[in-house]
Amino acid sequence: MDASQFEEWTISDLQQAMGAGEMTAVDITLLYLQRIAEFDQQGKHIGSVLEVNPDALFLANACDEERARGILRGPLHGIPVLLKDNIDTADKMHTSAGSVALANSYAQADAFVVEQLRKAGAVILGKTNMTEWANFMTENMPNGYSSRGGQVLNPYGPGVHDVGGSSSGSGAAVSANFTAFAIGTETSGSILSPASQNSIVGLKPTIGLISRRGMIPIAFSQDTAGPMARTVRDVALVLGALTGVDKQDSATYAGERLRLADYSFGLTTAGLNGARIGVAREPYFHELTKSQVALLDAAIQVMKDCGARVQDPVVLPSANEETDYEVLVYEFKVALNAYLQRLPSTVPVHSLADVIAFNEEHAAIALKYGQTILKQSEMTSGTLVEPKYIYSRLRDLRQSRERGLDVAFFEQGFEAVVFPAHFGADIAAKAGYPSLTVPAGYDDKGFPIGVTFCGPAFSEHKLLQFGYAFEQATRHRISPQLL
Numbered sequence: 306m307d308a309s310q311f312e313e314w315t316i317s318d319l320q321q322a323m324g325a326g327e328m329t330a331v332d333i334t335l336l337y338l339q340r341i342a343e344f345d346q347q348g349k350h351i352g353s354v355l356e357v358n359p360d361a362l363f364l365a366n367a368c369d370e371e372r373a374r375g376i377l378r379g380p381l382h383g384i385p386v387l388l389k390d391n392i393d394t395a396d397k398m399h400t401s402a403g404s405v406a407l408a409n410s411y412a413q414a415d416a417f418v419v420e421q422l423r424k425a426g427a428v429i430l431g432k433t434n435m436t437e438w439a440n441f442m443t444e445n446m447p448n449g450y451s452s453r454g455g456q457v458l459n460p461y462g463p464g465v466h467d468v469g470g471s472s473s474g475s476g477a478a479v480s481a482n483f484t485a486f487a488i489g490t491e492t493s494g495s496i497l498s499p500a501s502q503n504s505i506v507g508l509k510p511t512i513g514l515i516s517r518r519g520m521i522p523i524a525f526s527q528d529t530a531g532p533m534a535r536t537v538r539d540v541a542l543v544l545g546a547l548t549g550v551d552k553q554d555s556a557t558y559a560g561e562r563l564r565l566a567d568y569s570f571g572l573t574t575a576g577l578n579g580a581r582i583g584v585a586r587e588p589y590f591h592e593l594t595k596s597q598v599a600l601l602d603a604a605i606q607v608m609k610d611c612g613a614r615v616q617d618p619v620v621l622p623s624a625n626e627e628t629d630y631e632v633l634v635y636e637f638k639v640a641l642n643a644y645l646q647r648l649p650s651t652v653p654v655h656s657l658a659d660v661i662a663f664n665e666e667h668a669a670i671a672l673k674y675g676q677t678i679l680k681q682s683e684m685t686s687g688t689l690v691e692p693k694y695i696y697s698r699l700r701d702l703r704q705s706r707e708r709g710l711d712v713a714f715f716e717q718g719f720e721a722v723v724f725p726a727h728f729g730a731d732i733a734a735k736a737g738y739p740s741l742t743v744p745a746g747y748d749d750k751g752f753p754i755g756v757t758f759c760g761p762a763f764s765e766h767k768l769l770q771f772g773y774a775f776e777q778a779t780r781h782r783i784s785p786q787l788l
Contacts, residue, residue: 323372323383324704334362337430340483341357356390356431359397378583380425384426386487387433388488389475391403391521391522392490393520394412395415400412401702404435410648424546430511434454435454441682442674442679443675443679461503467656470494475487479533480504480784486532487534494734501755503753506776511739512528514557517556521638526636572769574778575611577613582614584722601725604756619722634682635697639687721759738764756775
């Protein structure tokens with residue numbers, strides 16, 4: 306089969322082909338590898354895939370052998386996946402967060418999400434490039450750039466359109482059909498941004514729905530992994546495989562009774578009928594162009610046409626209050642030091658201070674854009690005792706919950722708040738609430754833009770229902786034309 310013949314195939318399409326004996330997991334893996342070879346050459350095309358798993362074909366073959374014996378692990382059995390380069394895999398691949406300081410670092414154990422994917426029978430295809438240190442290294446670093454992997458480009462306009470960050474490679478690879486799905490991570494916008502800007506679906510889950518263990522961190526109060534795919538149903542299928550209680554991550558106990566094994570159940574075209582939706586315009590529409598506002602207005606009209614009860618606009622009391630990322634500055638040093646100190650002695654860095662020193666010693670390759678945020682974080686105590694940190698954390702919770710989203714959800718009764726693109730990512734991230742981005746079309750310059758549904762904690766099933774109904778009513782996604 307020519308690799309172009311299976312573009313846009315969903316997880317269900319691939320399962321149907323394997324079940325009918327028309328394709329094997331090895332066939333599918335080879336076809337994705339062919340597309341990566343043809344279109345992802347660094348410096349010439351997209352540059353989204355940082356590393357290919359040497360064991361990918363062996364894993365695929367093992368899945369085929371299990372299928373031949375009647376063993377099926379679930380909907381991800383034999384399906385290839387790419388992982389963001391800050392997610393640990395205990396195999397022959399590196400985990401570096403895009404940094405040359407960790408270019409030769411091998412994880413000693415799988416991240417929780419990787420354990421779950423292996424149990425589900427997914428084929429770990431490789432690692433994706435990302436904005437270095439999840440875009441928490443310096444100001445003005447381009448989305449998608451890392452010292453180890455170079456620049457990821459947007460498949461809808463390489464060199465023209467912003468690819469989004471920091472799960473840039475995951476978003477671009479999914480969009481360009483280099484994988485069936487990918488796993489990204491988000492602290493604030495790092496899944497939602499590349500999902501919106503690459504015309505795919507991205508879910509930032511509730512903090513604690515998915516274990517944070519085994520991810521190179523920014524901030525434990527906001528970090529989470531999440532699925533990225535071309536359809537809402539695929540995102541739902543992947544999410545069900547990722548959730549679970551992890552004894553090594555206390556945050557996962559919060560949703561023990563609320564998580565689902567199957568998030569694809571209940572996805573229907575009537576998913577928006579009767580839904581109570583609020584539209585957050587102020588100040589989130591300010592950064593949109595005229596044509597992008599028109600796309601979002603059309604998206605809101607679709608929701609109404611699908612039976613949603615929409616209030617436009619809904620006012621979040623804290624929306625125009627000043628915000629900052631002080632909490633991340635303080636938590637980064639603590640979280641990163643805890644991760645780095647567990648690495649073997651063969652790795653040259655074991656603390657944030659080591660990373661800064663390494664970068665200065667290798668400035669020609671490591672410091673193209675500087676490291677101002679790394680230095681800012683290193684100046685903190687690393688113990689979280691500073692009153693400034695504590696007050697900032699309390700303020701973030703108050704602004705994002707009590708004076709923010711909770712007003713919409715629990716006082717005004719909305720089931721979801723709609724934001725344009727990823728511009729509501731910050732308030733949802735600080736609250737720890739889930740957000741789902743779905744393609745909403747392309748502006749007058751051909752730049753993709755999404756619409757984001759945000760809900761209260763552990764409401765992923767509702768958001769997926771809303772997103773699926775919107776997706777099916779619009780079918781905005783058009784595969785990028787790769788040259």
